[in-house]
Ligand code: ATP
């Protein structure tokens with residue numbers, strides 16, 4: 412019997428993966444792969460909630476898979492798959508949408524932010540996005556969902572939907588918990604430390620595939636303040652605090668250690684030091700991902716096997732759900 416707890420998480424191929432995606436999500440996924448039964452997906456169906464260029468989406472989906480593996484996710488230990496390859500996601504999403512209130516979805520901050528950003532294209536898909544995410548999680552009876560802070564609200568909504576369904580039809584879904592790392596939970600843009608580093612907003616982003624010289628340039632230009640003291644104070648010094656978070660997550664040092672290391676030194680020393688730590692962190696990832704992209708047959712083998720294994724698990728849940736809501740068995 413498998414006694415490991417189940418984990419599911421995903422990232423949209425809506426842009427190239429960033430340092431935020433790595434530090435806020437993938438790094439933690441890697442840390443969990445030995446102790447949990449993990450499924451990690453590329454949520455391409457979520458990506459089309461805002462307009463995507465089809466060839467770019469296809470390319471990014473494969474690149475994201477190669478970057479997952481290069482970051483340390485072992486395809487033998489985890490189920491790695493592409494969301495649209497497992498048709499049960501869309502099917503469960505429809506059912507769950509019938510157990511979700513309009514008011515609940517209206518309160519989601521990601522919807523409010525994204526509908527402001529894409530004011531000319533506020534689709535029903537963007538609005539019901541969290542329902543599809545709930546389906547992703549509940550299909551696999553996940554116990555834990557490792558995400559960054561910004562996704563906590565969606566996981567909570569997922570729990571509410573699951574609870575409601577269980578209450579109406581008897582226990583069907585495991586109630587998932589968000590699993591949020593302490594460090595690196597919210598990496599901010601280097602150009603604007605008040606907004607999240609976000610792959611669909613390339614300004615201020617460091618991408619996993621950036622070349623060392625680009626990474627160094629971005630860190631040297633990072634927005635700071637005029638106090639010239641390397642000290643963690645999120646409210647008064649958001650830029651420096653963000654750089655400290657990045658530095659500590661990249662090197663494994665504590666804030667105290669880093670503050671002591673740069674005591675009495677100006678930002679002219681600190682900023683390149685953060686850049687170098689990130690260059691070294693990303694170098695092996697970039698090199699391995701580029702190599703994997705040259706072996707399309709290998710990647711195809713991984714995502715096909717992943718979809719098959721995921722689909723087997725997903726079908727068990729979907730069948731139960733269809734029966735409980737009263738659909739006639741096929
Ligand atoms: P988009 O710009 O398309 O919304 P995004 O860059 O904000 O994308 P997501 O795909 O929404 O990233 O997020 C993937 C995962 O990475 C989520 O678990 C999210 O919480 C986490 N994450 C994303 N950006 C950051 C960040 N800047 N800091 C910490 N975690 C992040």
Ligand code: LTN
Nearest residue numbers: 419420421422423454457544547
């Ligand atoms: N909504 C998430 C991506 C996402 C996800 C999921 C995360 C879609 N489905 C299931 C965890 C579990 C985001 O925007 N980062």
